Amino acid sequence: MIGQKIHYYKRMQSTQDVAVTMAESDPCVLNGTVVLAEKQDNGRGMQNRKWISPPGGLWLSIILKPNLHPTKGALINFITALAMCEAIEIKTCLKCMVKWPNDIIINRRKVCGIIMDTAIKGDSIYYSVVGIGVNVNVDIKTIVQALGGESKTSAPITSLKSELSGRSVNRRGLLKIFFERINCYFNSIGHENEIVGVLSRISHRLEGMGKTIISDQTNSHAIGQLIGICSEGSLLVRRSDGLISKIPSQLTYLQ
Numbered sequence: 113m114i115g116q117k118i119h120y121y122k123r124m125q126s127t128q129d130v131a132v133t134m135a136e137s138d139p140c141v142l143n144g145t146v147v148l149a150e151k152q153d154n155g156r157g158m159q160n161r162k163w164i165s166p167p168g169g170l171w172l173s174i175i176l177k178p179n180l181h182p183t184k185g186a187l188i189n190f191i192t193a194l195a196m197c198e199a200i201e202i203k204t205c206l207k208c209m210v211k212w213p214n215d216i217i218i219n220r221r222k223v224c225g226i227i228m229d230t231a232i233k234g235d236s237i238y239y240s241v242v243g244i245g246v247n248v249n250v251d252i253k254t255i256v257q258a259l260g261g262e263s264k265t266s267a268p269i270t271s272l273k274s275e276l277s278g279r280s281v282n283r284r285g286l287l288k289i290f291f292e293r294i295n296c297y298f299n300s301i302g303h304e305n306e307i308v309g310v311l312s313r314i315s316h317r318l319e320g321m322g323k324t325i326i327s328d329q330t331n332s333h334a335i336g337q338l339i340g341i342c343s344e345g346s347l348l349v350r351r352s353d354g355l356i357s358k359i360p361s362q363l364t365y366l367q
């Protein structure tokens with residue numbers, strides 16, 4: 113069960129690196145083990161970006177031994193994003209959307225990032241370490257300064273506290289709801305009809321649903337209209353001829 117065993121640190125380099133080392137070095141590590149830090153000195157984001165992690169945020173990594181075929185690995189990402197969106201909404205009433213594949217946004221600003229490190233053995237996932245960073249009660253100016261300014265390539269950032277006009281959010285309470293939601297969704301893996309339910313829930317939160325997907329920034333070639341995601345993590349797009357195509361989400365962006 114996720115959250116049953118939590119390794120808590122006041123300060124560390126990166127919960128993600130520590131959790132990956134645990135998963136690599138201990139074949140008996142408990143499924144659902146969490147590494148949580150109050151502050152990270154070397155937080156890791158996607159595309160080798162730094163993840164600035166001052167005190168006040170939620171910085172954690174979860175070790176999963178999901179016994180899943182590698183093609184189903186994207187489900188872990190869906191479920192994590194969905195569980196965190198729901199936890200934030202329950203706790204704050206702020207509407208969360210998913211900017212596929214790994215960002216949670218509120219009012220078009222990024223509040224949470226998700227990263228996954230996966231090892232495959234044979235034809236199944238040996239472990240997945242899913243890292244989640246949520247800007248809960250952090251000062252956005254401090255993060256932007258540490259990054260040397262707002263990123264030009266990714267969404268502008270926010271925190272729950274800024275979205276709530278300075279009101280702090282109880283992180284322990286948020287984490288508790290997140291663990292409840294994520295455990296509930298993980299239990300549904302294996303039941304095909306419940307996975308369909310998860311996909312539909314995440315599709316409803318997908319930023320850009322119904323909008324036109326274009327192939328890349330330079331030639332702006334329209335592919336079609338975004339209608340959802342499939343269980344392998346690709347975006348589903350309805351083309352102008354009515355056919356439905358699967359588009360690897362990393363290669364696309366929204367008009």
Ligand code: BTN
Binds near residue numbers: 128244
């Ligand atoms: C992204 O680039 O959007 C993903 C960011 C993931 C950050 C989290 S914070 C906890 C965990 N430890 C890390 O070093 N990174 C992830």
